[in-house]
Amino acid sequence: xxxxQVRGGQKLHLVMExxxxxxxxxIIRRGYISNPxxxxxxxxxxxxTINLPLANACKNCQxxxxxxxxxxxxx
Ligand SMILES: [Zn+2]
Numbered sequence: 891x892x893x894x895q896v897r898g899g900q901k902l903h904l905v906m907e908x909x910x911x912x913x914x915x916x917i918i919r920r921g922y923i924s925n926p927x928x929x930x931x932x933x934x935x936x937x938x939t940i941n942l943p944l945a946n947a948c949k950n951c952q953x954x955x956x957x958x959x960x961x962x963x964x965x
Contacts, residue, residue: 891955893947894926903930904951913958927954 891910893902903926908918918924925931928950944952 892923894923896926896930901948902946903928903948904955913954913961927951927958 892905892907894905895902905926906912906918906924908920908922910924911917912924913927916924926948928948930948930950944955947955
């Protein structure tokens with residue numbers, strides 16, 4: 891998982907990295923990242939960063955991510 895910042899946006903969005911499974915069940919291909927979990931369009935990416943608290947991320951992305959984690963834990 892990475893954090894993605896979109897141009898003009900204050901919030902960081904969550905994306906899945908190559909080899910990871912998205913909440914929708916797709917595996918991300920090598921060299922690619924997923925769309926933001928909240929489905930915000932990816933048009934104007936300005937940078938990616940990691941190692942930030944989840945609390946700084948977009949609320950919609952957090953909600954999707956947490957629901958997905960709960961499903962994983964339940965398996
Ligand atoms: Zn988002």
